[in-house]
Amino acid sequence: MKTNTVTFTHPSVNVLENRTLHCYRNASYSNVPTTIKVGPFDQLVAPFIPVAVVFIYEQSGSLEPIPVRRLQRALELLLDYYSHLTGRLNIATDGTYEITRIGTGAELLVAKCTDRLDSFSLDTPGRISLMDLPGASNALFGPFDASLEGICRDPLFTVQHTRFACGSVALGIRLRHNNCDGNGYFQLIRDLAELYRGLKSDYIPTLARPPHFLSYMSDLDMTSDEKQEALAFKPSLLVIDPLPEAIKAPSQPPPHVVGRILRFTGAELEALKVYATDPSTPNNWVSTFEAISALLYQSIYQARLRYFSEDPSAVSPPDFLTPFDFRGKRFPELPPAYFPNALLCLYTSLSHDMLSHAPLWQIAKHLHDLMRNKVPDAGHLKSTLRWIAAQPDKTRIRSGFRYGNGSIMVSQWVKFDMYAGTEFDDDEKPKLVSTPFTSISLVDGLAYTLPTEMQGKAGGDKQAIDVNLALSEPIWEILERDEQLKQFSTSWSPIGVRSG
Template sequence: MKANTVTSSDPSVRLLQRQTLRCADPNVCSSLPETTTKYGPFDQLVAPFIPVAVVFVYDQPNSSEPIIPVQRLQHALELLLNHYPQLTGRLNILPDGSYEMTRIGTGAELVIAECIEHLDSFADDEGRISLMDLPGASNALFGPYDASSDGICRDPLFTIQHTRFACGSVALGIRVRHNNCDGNGFFQLVRDLAELYRGLKGNSIPTLARPPHFQSYMSDLVMTQEERQEALAFKPSLLVVDPLPEAVAIPTKPPPVVGRILRFSGTALEELKVQATEPDSSNSWVSIFEAIAALLYQSVFRARLHYFANDPSSMSPPDYLSPIDFRGKRFPELPTAYFPNALLCVYTSLSHDMLSNAPLWQIAKHLHDLMRNEVPDADHVKNTLRWVVAQPDKTRIRSGFRPGNGSIMVSQWAKFDMYTGTEFDGEKPRLVSTPFTPISLADGLAYTLPTEMQGKMGGDEQAIDVNVALSEPIWEILEHDEQLRHFSSSWSNIGVRSG
């Protein structure tokens, strides 16, 4: 284990060591048919500098035995890499813009750190811990990350930081490059790690009850010239090739972006769902996610319209985007326990008049139909992916969504059971959340997340947190939005600010 002095983003956290992680069985990597593995077309649609990063915080129980000792965690991680050996590799970007994993066996990374404070010193008067209150708004609980073009090809695909607080409690900051997996695959990875860790308490070497499927769909597809031309003739509904449909003006010096957390109680969500459902229609329904997304879409648009009232042309089109997971019945060709990405992003753009004046249920109904009907069937998905594989220059592939200071992107993480299966030493995490980082502080980006009350007796298990990043002056206008304030029971008092 090598010592490596690294500066933390918070003075209360000290990084002690950085340890290279390799497969517990050294024959695993050497037995792979190739030391280079191609990414599939789902993965190709994700920018390589974007990570999936989540912090898991665990209380030290009333026991003399420390929770999640580093040595046992390291052993579990090495066993995990027997099942995920490609995560020991490095990213390589080919001249046509396609990605591959190379140098498999180079290693993942475990960072060992300590915090000089007790975990409860970051809690509020009710004992609740928010990621906003943790060191560096929880960013100090993750290993160093370099999103530059050099860093994304040089550094590990998978890192985990083990931070022990002065009271013995532990935070695990886990990060995987997004072009390796989506949120579903990420939490599968963490549950697999926890399962192997728990198995180490026995006398035998543990194995996974349900090993992951690691190979990306269509990553091994080889086309003839005729097949390639046929694939390129397909017109996907969600993707385009440069140039974008409409140029988006970007301010030369935009205001800073602030990340805040909105909490919606279970009761408020039921009321919101009623308001977002078409009245007097027995066949109409919307999900909680669609109701929240519609509320954010309308409220944020109205605030932006007010802010840009003197210069409406400075606001980009009010586009909306959401990713859809195609595991399961929507695309049955994906195998069970599929780890890589399985997402396509649907998008739409409603008129200024509708977003300004329509009742909430009309916007929610539009989003409901978008989520279910924009991709016609499994054949359309398959042909879209073949179209991606066939592209001669994959750097030119774009979503038809137009990002900018008028758009909004809402991702559904509340569906993930983050607090179940991620127990290491018997106790559920006290908090699971994704931080605001320099990358995720994108104006108009929002995530729905389960709260720390998920699975707790007597708690509001149906409550949802929404992490939202918006331009600072838009937040100032939303402070007076009666509709948004009515449904969200609390707003974080501290915001994470870019710049």
């Protein structure tokens, strides 16, 4: 049977061992349900999408960081708190996701790189870039099979430990997105680091703040009448797809998608925020994320119009999408240390005239209002989640966002404070934390805002932000000449990761 397994190889990286991980204390899984249903939030995420991040730890002194034996013990202790991650995904006949076969195990791959870490500093000596690492860091993760067979067969949680010739270490950690969002992911990483640090004593460490891993509304059981009432609700952000029609093959294959990194320095971001604020009301403000999003939204749309100048109708509706996290005061029913997904995606669409001719501050103001005025309140959100749970065919649930060659999606990863609490050894922050461009994330119009490697060391520009941006290859060629974008982002990765 043909699968969609993607393995990024690099001549200097070799996997030496593949170890199955089980819970440390509860290896029999006698107290764990055999099947765990996910909740409505998790149901909105396609099962083939992972959350994958690489963490780079540089050797300092004579001791090698993160020995495999201690890491494995910490991972086993972690699974005592996240035991469902030893299971496998099952998709029920109505499209409901379930975690079954709990106890099958997570996965730890032990790898070696024959080159030193500093040999990958191709841009600036001493600075490690995502693009410099083996396979643009993809070789630092285990293989991933995005086929239906693979996502139901393979582990939900995988870790690759790669030791460089100099002793430095890369951890490539991948989780299935329908188990958690970015917030939950970094909670798990901090829990792992806490347990690892605790192993320096003779006692078995415990977490000071244990996670809540059961999905909200996963135990919801509605009567037939309650289901009908739930289905009568009209959510503001979701729709039901009509029954699928036959898919026509495109007349010619679309261009390759290329992922590149745009860096915004702290000074550039301050100038951009001023530029993106209504000059007639300077007391108003836009966030850094809103200013960056507005800049990308307008610049990319205008580049696409130039590319399709002979047939502007070929550009799909210019929809904008961004995920919104409902943890905290917005939805207090979610417990503290909530691990699963808690996201809905906000979206909007601006007119051709505004994106083509309006000053940037008007676009930024529209996005500012979207983030504050279009977010469902707690009552609407709860009804939306019940509507999801009641659907007889969950595969037909869709966002109202219209994806196409005119749309853009921007995710705010910088808010996760990705470097905080990820020290495995005391005071040894990672040198780099970043998410790679993969075969799954190379989607035309997808962007992530990320902290830079400056977060991992003393001094430097702590306010700088990287934007990992994937675009159709010919759009990049036009965007490189965009004066407005170049005004606020003077550093771009010269090469990118190319799909196909």
